[in-house]
Amino acid sequence: MAYDIKRLPSEASVDHDHEASLHDIKISGITKSFYNNGEMRQVLRPVDILIPHGKFVSIIGPSGCGKSTLFNIVAGLLPPTSGDITIGEKSILGEKGYVGYMLQKDMLLPWRTIIDNIILGLEIKGVPKREARKQALPLMEKYGLSGFEKNYPCELSGGMRQRAALLRTLLYDREIILLDEPFGALDAQTRQSMQNWLLEIWEDFHKTVLFVTHDMDEAIYLSDIIYVFSGRPGYVKEKITVHLKRPRKQEDMLETDFWDLKQHLMGGMSDEKRSV
Amino acid sequence: MAYDIKRLPSEASVDHDHEASLHDIKISGITKSFYNNGEMRQVLRPVDILIPHGKFVSIIGPSGCGKSTLFNIVAGLLPPTSGDITIGEKSILGEKGYVGYMLQKDMLLPWRTIIDNIILGLEIKGVPKREARKQALPLMEKYGLSGFEKNYPCELSGGMRQRAALLRTLLYDREIILLDEPFGALDAQTRQSMQNWLLEIWEDFHKTVLFVTHDMDEAIYLSDIIYVFSGRPGYVKEKITVHLKRPRKQEDMLETDFWDLKQHLMGGMSDEKRSV
Amino acid sequence: MKKEAYEVEYYEPKSVLAMQADRREEKHRRKQKKGIRAGRILLGVAILLFWEVSARLGWIDDYYWSSPSLIAQTAIVQWKEKNLAYDIYFTSMSTIGGFLAGTLGGAVLGLSFWWSKTFAKIFEPYLVMFNAIPKLALAPILIVLFGIGFSSKVMLAFLMTVISCALATVSGVENVDESMETLLYSLGAARWQVFGKVVVPAVLPWMLGSLRINISLALAGAIVGEFIASGHGLGRMVIYAGTILDTTLVWVGVIVLSLLAMVMYFAVVELEKWMTEHLAIYRKA
Amino acid sequence: MKKEAYEVEYYEPKSVLAMQADRREEKHRRKQKKGIRAGRILLGVAILLFWEVSARLGWIDDYYWSSPSLIAQTAIVQWKEKNLAYDIYFTSMSTIGGFLAGTLGGAVLGLSFWWSKTFAKIFEPYLVMFNAIPKLALAPILIVLFGIGFSSKVMLAFLMTVISCALATVSGVENVDESMETLLYSLGAARWQVFGKVVVPAVLPWMLGSLRINISLALAGAIVGEFIASGHGLGRMVIYAGTILDTTLVWVGVIVLSLLAMVMYFAVVELEKWMTEHLAIYRKA
């Protein structure tokens, strides 16, 4: 295969309290406030998050609590007001290119065909278009996009667009992938199938994933660890380690363990409800 | 109270097989196809739906199956290709003003304050602005919008905007209310509280409601009857009568009955999944 | 209790009805389209007829207003005996030349504003000011700068177009979706990569959208150029006709000019459509 | 098993840090704003200086290019001894008059297009055609129609503005969110209610957006009017200066005109802002 996938031993069985690895990502004491027309708006209170290598970590929290802002900081696109982000010992503050980042909107460039959107990351790295396309084709086939290579984003359904955006992020091939509400705009059924598809991919590629969502079902279904944020200014209120076994199936959502956890989350969330 | 609310005896206890009342709405054999650039696209296959007076009826179905189109036809805004819609004996095809209609988007006029948006329906009927505002104020207070009368829609959160749009529809005071995915754009927590708010209102006003959603939880939680649509061209695949007792509480969502029904719906939906 | 929580009834799809009603709808639409075309022609004919009759019956003073029949006669004479055809050609060429150059120049200028917000903010009022200078007033200087030949008309058409196109491009630049830039930066792109892969394609539809205004401006520029000094062209013809007080000839010039303007306008509209469809230029919402 | 499905750790919010870093950011922004203003002035001064030096050292022919110092002197003389102030007043008044009338007329014309799509489609090409007519060419006819007084300048400014504003309004009309109309119809509104409560407010920002182009057009129209025939105004001054071979005076006219254009432009921009803020006119995205 032209595309080189780093396979690691499945870590689903590894204890979540495993020793800090050299590939863990540590977010420590990150704060952020914005100035707008002379007024300060604090968006993030000090946030500390550990993202163990190879894990699927989710963040849930009310709208406006600074989740996307935190992602931008991790991706090196926004300087934090204070705090640091490290991989192993190395600070990656302000360094672009360490993470694959999928923004809240699918952000496919409307003037590029799907395949050209997918190879965008490779193209920027300097891989010739022809070769990049060669790398992308088998992936598109595998993940249900074959036949749409030459279509433009506007000609695809929402689910397909999300898939393409996700493939672009994957093909960019960083060790950690940030996904900001990738399925927020999809309807319930499409969302379900996309979640399964994401889990499938994650098991294939086994990258570290940091995931933002509003949907509690989604967070539980996908994650190893869930960080629950408070309302703005956001901080980590709870850290929940999910012990549901993998691989997970849709039917698991109807099990008691699942519903216990959901009830717990819904309880926590209702504190925030009044702030809406 | 300035605003006249028609209270009916609570019908939660009435058998869903009650005799056809004079206020029931009957959608019979409605079909619709569009011509675009000479190409025909059929959106609705013959659809038959009975909406008993005072009931909460939901429609769920995949995106593009013609739910909004059907709503437009019921509201008299779009002529169907064939079929009829009647209240009692009377055909209301092409008649506007029989139903209160809340569109998929909140559709608050951005150049009007919230209160002026809410009284829009009254204003069109010819009620003087001052009086209409008087009628609206207590409702705004009751349903959590007081203090925001003079704000513009862009200054409100998504949840509040939806509330305002719903109030507008209610204040317009028709016997049947069409709600097209009113909570589609909200995050999970806000959505929850809006659902409860809607139930509360529905119990106060006890109008007939026709409701469109993508979210199975939502459909089950709210409805007396659920119509499940097929993919495009849409038709009614199933009619589900929900016997969960009212008033419903959030905790009910964790009960077995609820989950049974959800599982049933998820099974039905997965047939459609492949068409995404 | 389990089976009592809900009841399900299954339905089969009914047969699809013949869609005769819709055919009617389509026929109606086609008819409407034809009606519009007919309406346009009718309106034109009506205007001409009214004009002719008014002139003949003396409702309007035919010295100033001439009349369609007289204008047509004069136009034919001009076509056959003088070089109306060459005048049209000359004006068209300078317009198109200036239009192309101005569009290109304006695009480059406007795009350059993406590179530095400060630079952009400093230059903007000067652009506005320059745009507002009445070019006709600069006649003597323009002659010194660009001469009186063909190239001077092209130059004026260029000057009229370039700022308009630059301003449209600047609007486009200001509307580039920042998260697209963010996306590219997150993929480790350098500034010039963001420029080439996001800014340029995102601004293209704005530039295309300004074309239809620009072609009119370019024509106006070319005509001003001919007013200032020229041996050929429709602008010269009109000025000449005005000077010798031949109102019918003025009308010939005016009408030919507006027809030319319209032809160019709709040609550009078609070009815009074609480019949007064939060059993968996306439509802005 | 129940307690084993997940583990929860609770955190307390840490104290909020002092946000000194952000103050720095704000200072930086303020500095930048000042820098832009300074940059603009500097650029202007640099241009003037370069011009003056070039003229003095003979790099450019000062007969045509004059020089800033000469121009300033002449301007002062004109202000004191002739009626430059009155010329400015005259041109401004006819511009503003035509601008207001044209905006109003264009708005009415454009809005009327909402009432009938067929009507709109039939008229559109005629609007384009009319817009394309070079007004200068119509000089003799315009004099008959509107005379040579103040009102003729207003009329030309009006003619330049009205179509541009109408076309902008038409764009607005075409972009009215159909579901808003749907909403009103669903509330049982009549067409005129939809018009008043949706179409007009929805189109307002488009009209506002066209104002800044229109003011320039109106000025151009007024100047063309003065070129054709006038006893006052900056346009006349320029033409007059041209015929008496006074290039310095031409420059005075050109510069005063562009300054006037700029002042009007930014006044309209401010007006636009003010109206958007105070009249509950929403901003289109």
Added chain:
Amino acid sequence: SGRKTQQESVELKKIVIAEPLHSIGYLPLYIGQQEGFFAEEGLDVEVIQATGGSHVTSVMSGDAWGVIGGVDSNAIPNASGNCPDPVIAVCNCVNRANVYLCAAVGEEYTGNTDEELAQYFKGKKINSGRFGGSPNLCVRYLLLSIGLDPDKDVVMVEPADMSTSVAVVQSGQADISWAAEPQIVDGMKSGVWTDAFYQFTDLGDYAYSVLSVSQSTIRNDPETVQHFVNAMLKSLSAAQDKKTAVRTAGKEFPTTPTEDIEAAIDRAYKDGLWSVDGIITPEAVKNDMEVSIASDVYQGTYQYDELVDMQFVENAQKQN
């Protein structure tokens, strides 16, 4: 003087005269304004500039009371057969074709005969002003009369703006240019040319710039016309006084150097530019019209009596 101010306090009748451009040639008109001759006749004359042929049109349409310009530009609408209100010349002003030809330094003409002149012109780039304008017609007429085809044998350069005469020669875009004062002096000072080598003033009487009003004005309001002509005659004789002429020109053309003005006025006297008595002779009309006819701008025939009405000049002379 005191008498004038007294009259000014009386209501003056306001009239508008349209001029195609502001020219030293129209100096008598400006003298009438500045020296108070119009005021003495109870008139308040305002002069406006009207370009592109609109100076005549504005009189026909009634927007201007009178116009200053060539007889030929009155004749064209009159002859078109559907002119609503013909424009008639009532008083002369410039009685010579105020057109001169200057050649770039090094390109000067040295010959004497028509053949030599034709030989000299051949292939040259000649700036003759806006197509259809009087200087342009004069140049075309000259070329035709010496057997040249203006469109083939020479390159006609036709900028609309007369201020560009010096510029086009200086920048090499023309070898020869038409000019009138004060451009001639201006070009000489800039070293672009030495002096005019050909002057159309040699054509003799030429109705180059006359004052005209519409026929209906003559019919309906002959008194005002009479007053106007009276004042014009006073102005014409005052124009022969160099001091008055220079003073007035200095005010009208404040940025033109005095020595240029003086040179221009000297040339005017030398070439008999201004009519002394206001009479438009048939010879003057013939010369003017012939030029228009030769260059095909005017088609058909003309009648002196239909173009000129000398009754007011004659009345004025009788009064004196």
